[in-house]
Amino acid sequence: MRAITLHQPWASLIAIGAKKFETRSFPPPSKLIGQRIAIHAAVRKCCLDDLELDVESAEMISDALGKSAWNHTLPHGAVVCTAVLAGAYKVASLVEDEAGGTIALFDLNATLKGSPFSSSLDVDPFGDYSVGRWCWLLKDVQRLPEPVPAKGKQGWWEWSQNGPL
Template identity: 35%
Template sequence: MKAVTIIQPWATLVALRVKKLETRSWATKHRGAIAIHAGQKVDKEACLIPQIREALLKHGINDWSELPRGAILAKATLTDVWSIERPSGPEGSVGRNSLDTGRFNMWGGAMPDEYYLGDYRDGRFAWQLDDVVQLQEPIPAKGQLSLWNWEEAR
């Protein structure tokens, strides 16, 4: 199964189904099953952003030190990749253009907190993660850059 390493708290927010789009500087042609791996790094400043802190607290995570690291946290389905456009400049509206269907939409408020959960600068990409299933227990694994193959123990 393909896997992607995500720094914390972003990996946990995906596993909790709070974060639906994983933003990256690169696109991928992969579609289908993907394992969500929490890397060793924690963005401690991000954990203090009110929307993120509230989401973590809601799920019983009181401090960044409680976030699992170096483990597979969830499985998901990567269903689409969107290119990010800021037609009115860095402070303007966010547009998403599907690399699969060509469909374009402006942010529109459909996912109001999602904006705080990623890097939506012009030219970046948002990977749409659906059917996320959090594992009952994280599975220790060493991550890698880019997409990598994870062999699930049987």
């Protein structure tokens, strides 16, 4: 299974369902759309202060993961969940809905082949949805009962629950 490494707390936010998009400056490989991928938490530890977040974002992360425990208990150097990479969309603009939430409007000319049609989606508060960035939609997230230790890599890499490939 293809895997991608993310820093904490982003990997755990995906595992608990709080972060439904991985946002990057580039699209994923189109052949991975519709495929199950592994989400790996990097070995490198950081704290909220290292993330340079605004106060509201830091509070949302603490609320989602547990006020004081997240920095000491989040797994590192392990696969924490799998998910289906359901689509990839390039942000064209952001608008606010009537309830005060944020909706990303997508450049449908830049949507990856195989992505389900969507001109807009509600975004979570845990990504960088700047115009021109890519939103990788993650669905059917399956949190592993226990994190599986694995040596991650930059970019895409191959992971097997039965050991390294």
